[in-house]
Amino acid sequence: MSMTPIALAASTSAPTSGDTLTRGASGFPSPADDYREAPLDLHHHLVRRPASTFFMRLEGDDHRHAGLYHGDLLVIDRAISPRPGHWLVVVIDGELSVLRLERRAARLYLAPSRPDLATMPFEADDNRLWGVICYAIHALPATGEEPASPPCSR
Amino acid sequence: MFALIDCNNFYAACERLFEPRLEGVPVGVLSNNDGCVIARSEEFKALDIPMGIPTHKIDPTLRRRVVLKSSNYTLYGDLSARVQQVLARQVPTLEPYSIDECFLDLRGMQEDWHALGAHLVRSVVREVGLPVSIGIAPTRTLAKLANRQAKAQSTRPQVCVWQSADAPELTAHLKRLSPRDVWGIGERLNARLAGLGVLTAAALRETPDSELRRRFSVVLARTASELNGHPCLSMSDLESPRRSILCSRSFGRPLRDRAALAGALRHHCQRAGEKLRRDAMQASAIGIYLRTNPHHNTPYHHACEWTALPFPSADTQQLNRAAQRLLTRLWQPLAYQKLGVMLTELTPRQQRQTTLFDGAEPARQEALMEAWDTIRARYGRQALTLGPQPADAAWQMNSAYRSACYTTRWEELPRALAR
Numbered sequence: 001m002s003m004t005p006i007a008l009a010a011s012t013s014a015p016t017s018g019d020t021l022t023r024g025a026s027g028f029p030s031p032a033d034d035y036r037e038a039p040l041d042l043h044h045h046l047v048r049r050p051a052s053t054f055f056m057r058l059e060g061d062d063h064r065h066a067g068l069y070h071g072d073l074l075v076i077d078r079a080i081s082p083r084p085g086h087w088l089v090v091v092i093d094g095e096l097s098v099l100r101l102e103r104r105a106a107r108l109y110l111a112p113s114r115p116d117l118a119t120m121p122f123e124a125d126d127n128r129l130w131g132v133i134c135y136a137i138h139a140l141p142a143t144g145e146e147p148a149s150p151p152c153s154r
Numbered sequence: 155m156f157a158l159i160d161c162n163n164f165y166a167a168c169e170r171l172f173e174p175r176l177e178g179v180p181v182g183v184l185s186n187n188d189g190c191v192i193a194r195s196e197e198f199k200a201l202d203i204p205m206g207i208p209t210h211k212i213d214p215t216l217r218r219r220v221v222l223k224s225s226n227y228t229l230y231g232d233l234s235a236r237v238q239q240v241l242a243r244q245v246p247t248l249e250p251y252s253i254d255e256c257f258l259d260l261r262g263m264q265e266d267w268h269a270l271g272a273h274l275v276r277s278v279v280r281e282v283g284l285p286v287s288i289g290i291a292p293t294r295t296l297a298k299l300a301n302r303q304a305k306a307q308s309t310r311p312q313v314c315v316w317q318s319a320d321a322p323e324l325t326a327h328l329k330r331l332s333p334r335d336v337w338g339i340g341e342r343l344n345a346r347l348a349g350l351g352v353l354t355a356a357a358l359r360e361t362p363d364s365e366l367r368r369r370f371s372v373v374l375a376r377t378a379s380e381l382n383g384h385p386c387l388s389m390s391d392l393e394s395p396r397r398s399i400l401c402s403r404s405f406g407r408p409l410r411d412r413a414a415l416a417g418a419l420r421h422h423c424q425r426a427g428e429k430l431r432r433d434a435m436q437a438s439a440i441g442i443y444l445r446t447n448p449h450h451n452t453p454y455h456h457a458c459e460w461t462a463l464p465f466p467s468a469d470t471q472q473l474n475r476a477a478q479r480l481l482t483r484l485w486q487p488l489a490y491q492k493l494g495v496m497l498t499e500l501t502p503r504q505q506r507q508t509t510l511f512d513g514a515e516p517a518r519q520e521a522l523m524e525a526w527d528t529i530r531a532r533y534g535r536q537a538l539t540l541g542p543q544p545a546d547a548a549w550q551m552n553s554a555y556r557s558a559c560y561t562t563r564w565e566e567l568p569r570a571l572a573r
Contacts, residue, residue, distance in 0.1 A: 049281070050236075050239065051236040051237075051239035051240045051243075051281055051282065052236070052240070052280075052281035052282065054560075054561060054568075055561075055564075055567050056567050056568045056569065056570045057567045057568070057569050057570070058569075058570060058572055059569040059570060059571045059572065060571055060572035060573075061572065062572040062573065063572045068572065070572070073567075074570060078280060078281050078282070078283060079280065079281050089570050091174040091177075092573065094174050094175030094177070095174065095175065095571055096172075096174065096568060096569070096570040096571065097570060097571045097572075097573045098570045098571065098572050098573065099573055112573045113572065113573070114572075114573050117573055130174075130283070131283075
């Protein structure tokens with residue numbers, strides 16, 4: 001029998017049973033109830049500002065040297081101001097693209113990993129900016145937790 | 155002070171956010187079933203392709219120059235909610251008006267209004283990525299007009315502030331404006347006003363209050379008063395509460411099979427029930443209608459029938475039982491093109507009458523519907539349906555050019571290229 005994974009909507013959180021007391025067979029409340037807290041919610045940890053946070057998938061393995069892999073789940077917060085060292089989603093040639101922002105000699109540049117691309121100057125209010133990537137999430141090898149990504153296209 | 159904030163060419167802007175190659179390209183968004191154009195980007199408007207034009211009537215040479223998108227309300231709804239979240243954080247009261255507009259009640263704030271407007275516009279652009287414009291004025295009616303002025307500006311951010319109702323630039327503007335352009339004034343009212351010599355919005359606001367009340371209505375007198383800078387209209391004055399609900403759709407291709415029609419009907423009953431419960435309403439009567447394609451050479455058949463519900467209800471199963479009985483009566487072996495469910499005589503939930511014999515069942519049904527809505531909201535509309543509803547059913551929408559649900563489905567996330 002196969003199960004279909006169900007995607008939880010981004011804004012919903014799992015129901016907590018904080019109001020109900022656990023009763024033993026004798027009917028007395030469990031002494032642990034006083035210490036109970038809501039379970040840790042990874043979504044709240046990763047998504048500080050739901051209105052400005054978007055998810056994308058990384059396409060291509062050119063940033064592998066930096067620990068960003070094809071198929072990674074990218075968490076992007078548009079409310080963050082870009083700073084040197086940040087990984088950005090920028091629009092280049094009409095495509096959502098991932099590059100690193102670097103400072104060289106007091107100027108900002110987009111630094112590609114692909115050898116066929118040149119570094120590009122970046123302005124403080126650059127209109128190519130889409131958002132700042134704050135997390136890249138991938139399963140570690142052979143744990144089978146992450147649904148298989150389609151094979152890398154390049 | 156009040157503000158009206160409005161997303162510019164909202165549907166086209168949503169499409170561009172995740173498909174940046176569409177920037178600068180004429181983009182048109184199509185109605186359900188891809189029937190006609192319901193939203194246009196500026197570039198699309200510049201080609202003189204009118205709003206509402208049937209998709210197949212677009213000139214073939216123009217058709218090649220534009221990009222057409224099926225409407226993707228899942229995406230638009232999510233982005234609309236984000237815009238509201240960003241604004242709600244920064245102002246005391248936000249009142250959504252439509253999917254792409256909301257009013258802000260700024261009373262109690264002491265601000266440099268222009269700076270506040272510019273800040274709000276910039277925060278939406280930055281955080282959600284959609285262009286918006288804002289009008290700020292002493293009343294909602296004036297704010298709506300100020301917003302239109304803001305939209306006409308070529309500079310960014312698009313902000314228009316009228317500090318007071320007697321600001322000279324506002325008076326000059328109202329002198330050029332037809333009453334028809336004022337919020338809540340329709341074609342017929344405008345014609346009656348013209349008959350009395352009231353040809354501009356400026357003339358309307360100078361008409362004595364007593365005369366407007368006597369000849370027209372309290373609401374029009376209030377509109378005039380709003381033009382004079384006195385806030386006296388609430389949102390509910392301008393939106394009559396929902397009187398009826400309609401869920402209908404043309405089929406992707408003609409349907410003959412009765413079981414397939416019953417499936418489509420179940421789908422519409424689910425939608426209608428959800429709309430009812432969302433508005434905390436219940437219906438007293440239900441109707442269905444069926445028709446064949448009027449443009450085909452086959453015999454045209456249109457059938458519609460209503461039935462009263464045993465008691466006012468917002469229960470999907472109750473609605474569906476009544477609707478299926480109607481279908482059994484109306485169905486003939488024809489090629490149907492459209493099926494709809496209508497609910498009417500809506501009353502608020504709390505006035506619910508229970509019949510003498512219904513005992514505990516309605517309370518159980520209410521709990522069931524609550525659980526139903528919760529499950530569908532959390533796990534998606536396909537997770538729980540009334541009877542089987544295959545995703546590829548013939549009556550499902552045609553949406554050949556729909557973009558992905560970029561923000562609500564894991565398997566449809568946008569892809570960003572490593573470079």
